[in-house]
Amino acid sequence: MSDPVRCRVGDTVRCGRALVVSVPVDPAALARAVRGERNSDARVAVVADEPGPAHEHVGCIRPAMGLRTQTALAAAARSRGIETRHDAALAGAREKLAALESPNETGTDPTDTGTADERAQYREAAAAAATETERLRETVAAARGRLQARREQGLDPTPAAEELAAAVERLSEAETEAAAARQRLDIVRERTRESRDAREQRFRLEERVANLERQARARRREQVHEEYLAALEVVPGVGDVAESSGDNVTDSREMEPVVQALAVARIAELSAPVVLACERFESVETAANWLDTAVIRLTSPL
């Protein structure tokens, strides 16, 4: 059984397991205060036990609420320590992933092979060197043409020959530079591949963790499903509606979020108080007993 809750809203302080707060206040802000999260309303403060994993889903129950029922049910099962056969594999995969993400593992980050900017510079240098080589090849061809023409015209070929020799030399230098730039780029590519291997491994682990999490959630939900359906039937007000409509097989997924949230809260181990802003229970004590957890009931929710 949880310790008594102490709830303050402005000057009003309430203490116990079944509290009523009549000061106008935002239920969500109060629920955040229960969880010790940063909240927008400075008047609100709650001292309570550490909330379980279901609290963020069903810790605040009010008429217009939304609920991701499947996620909430999995959290409710987790709050009760329900285990699945995927848990060990999941813990292992998470551990591996954490180790991969911690740079201390090898002293260096395996994904760090120079920045993307640096690699772009290598690509740019290789492209520029190739362009320059191409340009000089054309210069050499033109010089060769001129030399040929002078010879055919019986003119002195010396200046043209010198021009050609100079162009050939420049081309040779450019080709050497282009080859070097290509080689540097190849080396960088090779190193990048190693870092991609590391990324690939991390990505596969992330996928594995996500898959296992999905499977574990599904197994957990299965294990509380019957209980959840039973809880739905006894949510105050639900039986009457079913009887009066003569419809005894109501699809649980079509029930109001408030009803679903109450049923989830009933089967969850919440540990911390639920903020209630709905009119389903005769008294706050009834609510606390039905949910088997501390309750803060708001009579003037904002």
Place this chain on the structure above:
Amino acid sequence: MAYSRHARESLRNVCRAHEGVVVRQSGRIALLEETEFGAFQALRLREKHGDDIQVERTEPFNEFAAVRSAVREAARVYEDRDTPAVPYERFAAGEELPDPESMRDAEL
């Protein structure tokens, strides 16, 4: 790239048996080392599965050799935009940026 379940199975077997030759593998696609052995494995698969195996040779992309600077600049400023929901076409309209149609028509 495999185009049938059998071809995919063979591709996976090759990848499992010859890890050293595999650069990347995902689903029915594998990237093999640029070596004779890599080519040999690709050819084996094609021999076995015919048109259910497609073999292409990939090449590293160098944007400085392949595209004009306007295209590189367009990619840079578009990804740096303040308004995530704006499609490129609208983003480029009236700016000094290449329009998508002209880029579609320009082969590398």
